[in-house]
Amino acid sequence: MFRNHAGPEFTDQIRWAHEQGFRAIEDNGMMDRPAEQQALIGDTLRQLGWSMGVFVLNFDHWPVSTSLCSGDAAWREKFLKACREAVDTARRCNGKYITVVPGNYDHKLSMGYQTSNVIETLRRGCDILEPHGLVMVLEALSDTPELFLRHPDQTYMVCEAVNSPSCKYLFDMYHMQRNDGDLIPNIDRAYKHIAYFQIGDNPGRKEPGTGEMNYRNIFKHIYEKGYKGVLGMEHGMAGTGTEGELALIKAYREADNFL
Incomplete structure (x- = not known):
């Protein structure tokens, strides 16, 4: 996100972001990085006292298939193999939260199955994951109606049924605005299982202030509920170049100024 100021090297971007006041990263593609690079990023985070946000369990690269919905034994083993690999990735990068997307509907089966x-x-x-203190966070998405997991109540129900501290809800506010709206009440209803939030304004999926969502009120509400975790900036940038990066930082400072 800050390559115009800090250059293409990820660890240099982390250090530059640290100077601006940021204290965490997320990296969807962490599992696809070489082990040596994962360790280098983890060492950088430890040196700076940073938190590691989510990385994606890479058992099913986009575009997603029916994967977990089908009950197919080969898909299940592929998922479990990725979980075992994620334990090593998390150790290297000092991570805890692992994004999981179950995949698309299998139209040969009813919803219950x-x-x-x-x-x-x-x-x-x-x-x-549980013996290592790791948490898969289920992300409900809005990219296509074919996706199995799309709504807060559905994600909450799955977390209740799995019944493990290692299965929680990644509440991506951009996707939930597109699918359901009514964000603050939906956060309250699902809060028991929410372990992580992601940000993106709608329409456009850019930084706060570029769309219809009142992030100052949303941030205030989350703060007052006592949330202390990472807020993942999973969105694009409205501007370009160094000016766009500075405008993005300014937008966050304005949205976070609610006290």
């Missing part, structure tokens, strides 16, 4: 397949596979994944 698909939901059961997802829950059973997630339980087995938790058996791998």
